[in-house]
Amino acid sequence: MLVTVHATITRDAQMGYGYCERMQWHGDRWMIAPGATPAPAPSTWPGSDVSRAAGWRTWAGEGDD
Structure with missing residues (x-):
């Protein structure tokens, strides 16, 4: 994630x-899956080229575009 x-608060x-x-689809929702911990991902800003190259995906809630 x-x-x-x-x-x-007092400023932006x-x-x-x-x-x-590690996640897996279970029934009708995502759940933490058993198994080894994933390899550490690079620290990056959401939506950046580095985040996309690392495989991070944008999380959009229901009704979000």
Whole structure:
């Protein structure tokens, strides 16, 4: 999972965070899968060329474009 967090407290700030876990489709949803931990992915900004080259995918919730 690679996300962008946007928060406004007293000024505008952003951060990116990535967390990688082995996943599998189970029934009607994604779940953490058994097995070895995936290889560490590079730390990168969501949507960047480096993130796409590393295989990160954009997570869009229901109704998102």
